[in-house]
Amino acid sequence: MQLRIMGCSGGEADGERLTGLLVNGTVAIDAGSITQALTVDEQIRIRHIFISHSHLDHICTLPFFTKNLFGHIEDPVVIHALPETLDVLRRHLFNDELWPDFSVIPSPDKPIIRYTEIEPEKVYEVEGLAITPIRVNHLVPCVGYKVDDGKSAFIFTSDTAETDRIYEIANATKHLKYFITEASFPNEQAWLAEASKHLTPNKLGEELKKLAADVPVGIYHLTPGDRPVMLPQLKAIPDKRIRLLEQNAVLEF
Template identity: 30%
Template sequence: MRIHVLGAFGSKYKDKNMVSFLVDDKILLDAGNVLTPLGDKAFDIENILLTHHHLDHIAEVPFLISESFPLRSKPLRIFASLNTIRAMKRFIMNSKIWPDFSVLKLRKNGSFSLQYYEVKIGQIFKIDEYEILPFKSNHIIPTLGFKITSGGKSVIFSGDTYVQENIWKLANDDEQVKSIFIDVSYPAR
């Protein structure tokens, strides 16, 4: 698995960029910083895992879908907790702050351009050859972490988190874990 760190900070200032990781050019984990580092390559992204709905983790979702909308032949799929999906729909993609792309159809095939998929803690789901396990992170709002497994290797990502034993338990219980990325931008807030 190849991980491209697009941003790893809780803010955007000078050379610091908000949280985003790209897994094998196929899965975006959080969307704080996407378009500048990837350019047109960002338009190929089809899957986003969102840890939670704080701005440093979702900021570029609206721009990514609006810039790629005319070019897309497949929808942009967002995998997140119900809490995060509701916040995205209510506060951002609501046709007041930004267009609700989940009701707009792609010109190329007629499917909805933005699709939300609820994920639940402890329930494994698949995206292509990736097996993904959401787990709870310790943050001020409901937040997920994700363990992603493919090709006999696993990587663990947390959303903003404070002290939590479950990350270490996940890592210790799985010999396939090769890397752990822990976001501590705002650990106790």
């Protein structure tokens, strides 16, 4: 499996916490940075996008992506998300006011995007991958994902405060190769992390005690202005599996 980090707030120059992963060139998990990370030719290859939740840093390039595809694709790109998330996209983004409704353009039977509701812990088979949404603990309805090609799997928790189920599923995944989770605010802002349902490095250290596998743990979602404070705090966590995800990194496993 090839996993490309389209966006992770993992670099000095990455001024926002835009989030997106690309699997085998055709399946995206979140859409915070598709049009920044990929050429138009690469964007056209995407057939499915699994959205974790409705926050802007996870969906904000969807409008420009749909525009780039116009005239270049035959079949719609399938947007998989929780019903609550799709509702937000319909009402607040592709509503003809903020952006044209590409779920009916150029025509309702041949649109650019097609919405599909997902249910936590059901397995969705696309492009040779088994993709399982797993509910996590965030301010709005949110799922992480397990992505499994039968030989290797990775788990992406998306944005979450303390949560258990995704760790249980990780621990039951025999060929887990990579685990991706967040750290958003420095330890001094534990109150803010709690209020916005995110993790600090201290909380992350506690959470990772639930993960049994000896696999790399990639961290994303650092607040850019707090990086200088957060990096030593992340290093201080006594867990050798931790590493920072890097923007545009390509991982093979």
